[in-house]
Amino acid sequence: FGAIPASVMKAREEVEKLGFKDADSAAIYEAALGLHLSEPGKLASGNAAQFMGAVYRAYDKERQNLARKLGKDANDPEFVKSYVKGMAAKAAIAGAESALGPADVIEGMRQYAPQWAGLGISYDFALAALAHGANYGFRAPELGTAYKSMAMRLIKPTGEGMRWMNRLGINR
Numbered sequence: 001f002g003a004i005p006a007s008v009m010k011a012r013e014e015v016e017k018l019g020f021k022d023a024d025s026a027a028i029y030e031a032a033l034g035l036h037l038s039e040p041g042k043l044a045s046g047n048a049a050q051f052m053g054a055v056y057r058a059y060d061k062e063r064q065n066l067a068r069k070l071g072k073d074a075n076d077p078e079f080v081k082s083y084v085k086g087m088a089a090k091a092a093i094a095g096a097e098s099a100l101g102p103a104d105v106i107e108g109m110r111q112y113a114p115q116w117a118g119l120g121i122s123y124d125f126a127l128a129a130l131a132h133g134a135n136y137g138f139r140a141p142e143l144g145t146a147y148k149s150m151a152m153r154l155i156k157p158t159g160e161g162m163r164w165m166n167r168l169g170i171n172r
Helices: 005-017 022-036 045-059 061-070 077-096 102-118 124-134 139-153 158-169
Strands: none
Touching: 005 022, 005 045, 022 045, 045 061, 045 077, 045 102, 061 077, 061 102, 077 102, 077 124, 102 124, 102 139, 124 139
C-alpha cells in the first residue's frame, strides 16, 4: 500500500475492534488504508477505519438495494469489496473537490451519517451536502452538527414542528 507499518497495523486494529470478520474486515481495512493515503498527514489510518466501518454499517440497506438492483449477492466478497472501496473513493473525492479534505469529510460525516442513513438519505447525497456547504464557508464540524440536529428534529420533532409537518403533508 505504500503506508508505514504503524499506519497499516492501526487500521487493522481498528477494523478488528469494530468486530468485522473475513471479507468484510478485509474490504474495510483496504478501503480505510486507501482513504488514509489520500491525506496521510492529516487523516490517521485508525480514524479512516472507524469511519469506513461506521458508514458501511449505517448504509447496509443501501448496499443491499444496490446489489438487488444489479442482480448481485449483497454479501459476495467481491461485491462488498467494490462497494466499500467506492464509499472510500467518494469520501476522498468529496474532500478533494470541495473546501474540505478527506479528514474534514470524516469529521463532519461521523456526526450525522448514521441518522441520515436511517432516514433513507443516500450516502452520495450526504457527502454532497457536506461538500456543498463547505464551499460556502462552513466548517465540517459545524455542518455535521447542524445536519445531525436537522435529522433529530425529523426523528423526534417538537410539538410545533409536528404541527407544521402535518400542515405541509410531510409523512415522517
